[in-house]
Amino acid sequence: MTLIESDEQERDIDMKVVIIGGTGLIGSKLVTTLRERGDHAVAASPDTGVNTLTGQGLAEVLQGASVVVDVSNSPSFEDKAVMEFFTTSTRNLLEHAADAGVKHYVALSVVGTGRIPDSGYLQAKNAQETLIRGAGIPYSIVHATQFFEFINRIADEATDGTTVRLPPILIQPMAADDVAEAVGRIAVGEPLNGTVDIAGPEQFRFDELIRLSLRARTDPREVVVDPRARYFGAELDERSLIPAGEARLGEIRFREWLGQRVATASRSR
Numbered sequence: 001m002t003l004i005e006s007d008e009q010e011r012d013i014d015m016k017v018v019i020i021g022g023t024g025l026i027g028s029k030l031v032t033t034l035r036e037r038g039d040h041a042v043a044a045s046p047d048t049g050v051n052t053l054t055g056q057g058l059a060e061v062l063q064g065a066s067v068v069v070d071v072s073n074s075p076s077f078e079d080k081a082v083m084e085f086f087t088t089s090t091r092n093l094l095e096h097a098a099d100a101g102v103k104h105y106v107a108l109s110v111v112g113t114g115r116i117p118d119s120g121y122l123q124a125k126n127a128q129e130t131l132i133r134g135a136g137i138p139y140s141i142v143h144a145t146q147f148f149e150f151i152n153r154i155a156d157e158a159t160d161g162t163t164v165r166l167p168p169i170l171i172q173p174m175a176a177d178d179v180a181e182a183v184g185r186i187a188v189g190e191p192l193n194g195t196v197d198i199a200g201p202e203q204f205r206f207d208e209l210i211r212l213s214l215r216a217r218t219d220p221r222e223v224v225v226d227p228r229a230r231y232f233g234a235e236l237d238e239r240s241l242i243p244a245g246e247a248r249l250g251e252i253r254f255r256e257w258l259g260q261r262v263a264t265a266s267r268s269r
């Protein structure tokens with residue numbers, strides 16, 4: 001099923017939707033998408049006086065909210081820090097959401113959280129999901145694949161000198177615009193009380209994707225397939241990063257997105 005074909009639910013157009021992490025990459029797009037549809041979307045982050053780690057501002061911002069969408073991210077990806085971020089902030093958020101009578105709790109997570117046990121980041125996302133499932137608030141967990149916008153960071157992380165070493169696996173990345181569109185539709189729909197996978201419209205070999213990305217930026221790094229290479233410290237098998245079953249697919253294709261990015265960058269030079 002594509003995102004366009006997804007069912008648009010009947011809904012209350014005055015619904016207050018609080019976006020935790022509403023100033024971030026996905027959060028800011030989500031706020032715009034929901035406002036364009038006529039929803040009362042409120043961005044919440046430390047910049048707007050809301051801190052999920054300390055609880056500051058949560059009671060106030062959640063007052064009268066029907067839906068809370070958590071698209072926040074940890075400032076540090078170090079194993080201990082990321083676990084502390086997702087467990088503490090999720091506990092605080094769930095407690096305040098229950099007090100405020102929130103009817104739908106939505107969180108953005110990652111495809112493969114349960115399948116990659118040696119990734120500290122994914123263990124923390126898994127812990128976040130477990131807290132949500134056990135909290136008793138109707139919920140939807142959205143598992144997304146890697147964002148196009150994250151691909152540079154993947155290349156940098158896998159770089160050894162002038163070589164990028166990648167395991168021989170499949171990847172099905174998606175544009176942040178498609179992620180925000182999908183999360184927005186799910187947020188205004190009925191709670192799934194389960195998980196839905198979303199992904200990009202095409203699968204790539206990991207090396208092929210990174211090579212395309214580097215070439216478009218005339219980046220001279222050489223891409224090498226290395227079965228011993230790890231992904232952010234984790235060992236992956238061929239299908240670890242792609243949805244295991246059915247997924248809702250975005251529409252934006254990587255080559256088109258990349259072409260637009262490169263054109264915009266050269267115009268602004």
Ligand SMILES: NC(=O)c1ccc[n+]([C@@H]2O[C@H](COP(=O)([O-])OP(=O)(O)OC[C@H]3O[C@@H](n4cnc5c(N)ncnc54)[C@H](OP(=O)(O)O)[C@@H]3O)[C@@H](O)[C@H]2O)c1
Binds near residue numbers: 050
């Ligand atoms: N990157 C990927 O490829 C990928 C794939 C699948 C799923 N995801 C998930 O997508 C989600 C969103 O990622 P993103 O790239 O949009 O993140 P991002 O751009 O880094 O934005 C993170 C947001 O979280 C906010 N935040 C940080 N600390 C906070 C705190 N203590 N209290 C409240 N808000 C806080 C930030 O606010 P400030 O700017 O004010 O600090 C910002 O608005 C993450 O949960 C990630 O796990 C990512």
